[in-house]
Amino acid sequence: MASPERSPSRVKPDMNKMLKQAQKMQADMARVQEELKDEMVEASAGGGAVLVAMSGDFRVLSVKIDPAAAEDVEMLQDLTAAAVNEAIRAAQQLADRKMSAITGAFGGMPGLM
Secondary structure, three states, X not given: OOOHHHOHHHOOOOHHHHHXXXXXXXXXXXXXXXXXXXXXXXXXXXXXXXXXXXEOOOOEEEEEEOHHHHHOHHHHHHHHHHHHHHHHHHHHHHHHHHHHXXXXXXXXXXXXX
């Protein structure tokens, strides 16, 4: 029978290993944040009347508007807001997907999750 000091629930985590894993994760997250600056998502509203391109770090890169949409200013404002909001959602999903590939390993660090 195993002694209480050696039972799996009492194993102390290797702090040096955990620190190295955390440092690697921090470096990987910084790398992904840099990569996101070069990623692009697009979103549209009004059947393509407004098209917004946004970087993975939430910078609006371009807004394209169908000239026919300019006839109704209120509708154009609504479509622009909708396209920007959709682009933000898409950029957030992209960032979440890339970061979860890194932080998903965090759950494997004993004693932290």
